[in-house]
Amino acid sequence: MKKETRKEQIIQISAKLFKDKGYAAVSMRDIAKELDIKAASLYNHIESKQDILKIIIISLAEEFTKRMTVIYSSNENNISKLHQIVALHVDIAYRNQYEMASLNNNWMHLENGITYYLELRNSYEDNFRAIINNGVQSGELINSNPEVTLFSMLSTLRHLYLWIPKMEEINPKELSDNLSKVLINGILNK
């Protein structure tokens, strides 16, 4: 197990604080206090408070977009792709509970990098939308409003991080299977 660098510690504790109070309400003194150092010392490891936020959000957004592209480009059927999207979100949410909050709620505080973030998010959503539309066209999915289906699935998947801590008795595999059933069987044309 590799030892965690000071920089990694700062990123991690910041993500936790950003989740609890939001980017703007967390001060450099708050972050430093959690690490038992003074705020000025943080600047030996990171460039600025903005720098911390950017690292948290962009690295996670890039992972989502890359893995979505892989799913979209595969040769599976569209129902199978939707199952894989659910599994993707469950996997990332379990390993990045704090970071997910910034992705959802703090991206508007990005100064440099907000355009790039929005490009990543749009690419992700476009692929998701295309899979749903293809599923409707092929008859795999019922012909209801695709935007509503997209919105419903995305809202659930993006906020998994809020509920995972409350569902301690369930493991990632079970959650993924259970969610797939709830989210997808409802839109199957059977």
Added chain:
Amino acid sequence: MKKETRKEQIIQISAKLFKDKGYAAVSMRDIAKELDIKAASLYNHIESKQDILKIIIISLAEEFTKRMTVIYSSNENNISKLHQIVALHVDIAYRNQYEMASLNNNWMHLENGITYYLELRNSYEDNFRAIINNGVQSGELINSNPEVTLFSMLSTLRHLYLWIPKMEEINPKELSDNLSKVLINGILNK
């Protein structure tokens, strides 16, 4: 049509700004500028910045909890109650797009009133959970993990306000019907 008081203007513009940037990132000067007055003038109409947040959140949380109690206590079957919950959220989301953001993302900044808010939210969630559990017991709903069903529905319904502005071509009735189909048919035991 009753004329909007200055206080109502302040609440409304604050809710909009809180949605865009979050409570902590909005200053009294920001709010005042939108109304073309100085920040000091705001204090003739409201007590404090906290006061504004409390009014936004508590009034909306009370409406949710009251109307959920009515649904829960009615003599309809559980599927019908779930349809009514969807309609309730669609109705409130259309009329309170900005306020919904504070309910979801700014409640942790409440100083006085956070306990009351959490009581209202817990009461709401408990009634929702009971309807799902009753539906499972009666055989109306499939026997999957009720917490996952609750989480999935709540995540979608609580974030309607993010998508309503993007779905201009759909009206509230259509959205409610469409969402009911997507959310509920998936958990019907058929």
Added chain:
DNA sequence: GTCTATAGGTCGATAGAC
């Protein structure tokens, strides 16, 4: 890599004139 000290700015809120 941590500290103290501090620059330069913004914050919420109040006092008091008009």
Added chain:
DNA sequence: GTCTATCGACCTATAGAC
């Protein structure tokens, strides 16, 4: 009901000693 002026607290970030 609005304004100007201002207080004291807190903010991010830097300089420079150790």
